[in-house]
Amino acid sequence: MTASLVVGAISLEATRLAANRLGVLLRGSRCGEIVRELASARTIRSAETLIPSARRTASLLHFTSLLEIAAKESGRIHLGLDMAGADPPHEVGIVSGLFLYASTVGQALEDLVRFFPIIQTGTTVRLACEQGIARFIYSIQDPSISDRLQDAAYTLGKICRSLRRATGDAWSLEQVTMAMPAPASLQAYTRFFRAPVVFNAQATALCFPAAFLALPIRTANAERYGNFCAGMAKALPANEDPGLLEDALRAWMKQVLRESGATLEHAAADFGITPRTLQRRLRGLGIGFVDLRAQVRMETARRMLVDSHLSVTCIAEQLGFSEPSAFTRAFRRHTRQSPRAFRQAAACLPGGAARDMRGDCRVQSSFLRMPGLS
Structure with a gap:
């Protein structure tokens, strides 16, 4: 490889x-x-x-x-x-x-x-x-x-x-x-x-x-x-923008979130490199793989709660959570609301404001700049 x-x-x-x-x-x-x-x-x-x-x-x-x-x-x-x-x-x-x-x-x-x-x-x-x-x-x-x-x-x-x-x-x-x-x-x-x-x-x-x-x-x-x-x-570009790795990982994660294999090892295989090389590149950018995956999951969850009529249980399953309670706990940590409360709040807003709620929920950069990689 x-x-x-x-x-x-x-x-x-x-x-x-x-x-x-x-x-x-x-x-x-x-x-x-x-x-x-x-x-x-x-x-x-x-x-x-x-x-x-x-x-x-x-x-x-x-x-x-x-x-x-x-x-x-x-x-x-x-x-x-x-x-x-x-x-x-x-x-x-x-x-x-x-x-x-x-x-x-x-x-x-x-x-x-x-x-x-x-x-x-x-x-x-x-x-x-x-x-x-x-x-x-x-x-x-x-x-x-x-x-x-x-x-x-x-x-x-x-x-x-x-x-x-x-x-x-x-x-x-x-x-x-x-x-x-x-x-x-x-x-x-x-x-x-x-x-x-x-x-x-x-x-x-x-x-x-x-x-x-x-x-x-x-x-x-x-x-x-x-x-x-x-x-x-x-x-002509002088060299590669290092931030493209984060963007590419985000796109990859959106594709494989429904699979249980959205792991560092799975990502490394799909990107054609060793897990150690991917770890080293991410560490150089100050990005934690698990933290980035959790963030992309929550962005996708917000979108699905606003745009679809899928049940919370179905959304949890599609995002790869082991059970709905695990999804609810993770969602509450990121938004300080339960998935049902978030969906109800979005339903009460005009269309444009509701669309804003499903948008990019990227947290402060310090959240991703964590030393631990998984």
């Missing part, structure tokens, strides 16, 4: 763009809360804790998990493709900007590889050419992320649309490969990419004739492209 730890992050700008796409696609559905959570400042680390030049980021695990949950709860099993298709044609972001001003497809893709860490970290992207075929390869290196289909479809779909816009459909695909199991239906993928899509492949990639790298881009502008790339070079 490796002793390194890769925690992926997605930029604030990319998170907001994705939230906007989801907001349009899921309007009127029961997944509105997922969109609000994705767009909420609570999912993004506070800028006050970072150096002035740092860009606020959110955990890539949190982002990919919300996409998967939204796909399942909305019934849109091809949500990633739908998001890529909802990308406004005249919006200039990092991806679309590169394909708007570059001189050739090859130049745009090479610089996309160079500047991709601005959009997303914990990820490897590269351009490879072999036997006349070029492949733009996309791979998430964060080992804690298991569900990757919606994210991969969104990312590759967005790049594919940008390439078609840039070349007037002169560019086309030989095939698309996905390093994950096939969904129930493949038709949406072949229709979107206009090419065969192979799942359970060794790599996730867009594959096309290498000769297409020399295709000119219709809107090329050397001066604007130079200025655009100069700005991107200044925005």
Whole structure:
């Protein structure tokens, strides 16, 4: 088992763009809360804790998990493709900007590889050419992320649309490969990419004739492209934000709270490291694993008490408590109210105030800065 730890992050700008796409696609559905959570400042680390030049980021695990949950709860099993298709044609972001001003497809893709860490970290992207075929390869290196289909479809779909816009459909695909199991239906993928899509492949990639790298881009502008790339070079992250580990652990805990295995050992295995390495990293941040888990449990409990009609017993079970009384004692320690009293108080408040009650109940930082790790 490796002793390194890769925690992926997605930029604030990319998170907001994705939230906007989801907001349009899921309007009127029961997944509105997922969109609000994705767009909420609570999912993004506070800028006050970072150096002035740092860009606020959110955990890539949190982002990919919300996409998967939204796909399942909305019934849109091809949500990633739908998001890529909802990308406004005249919006200039990092991806679309590169394909708007570059001189050739090859130049745009090479610089996309160079500047991709601005959009997303914990990820490897590269351009490879072999036997006349070029492949733009996309791979998430964060080992804690298991569900990757919606994210991969969104990312590759967005790049594919940008390439078609840039070349007037002169560019086309030989095939698309996905390093994950096939969904129930493949038709949406072949229709979107206009090419065969192979799942359970060794790599996730867009594959096309290498000769297409020399295709000119219709809107090329050397001066604007130079200025655009100069700005991107200044925005490249110098190093990993250490606070991402806490954000990623929070996202992981929300996924596994209902399981009895939400332990330090379980987390270490999912993050691809040894328990000792994870302990050392947490100790360096002054974070107690058990304390963080308890905090995330209480945040989730508040949300469930306000947003659902589940009984206290059912909520206790879903949060992994051995019995309802243990949940009640823990909840009272954190909120000075019993779960039933908290729910009754929330029910008497207007909608907005009730939503505030379910929000982030992070305690003072001293609570997490405890020497003991478990």
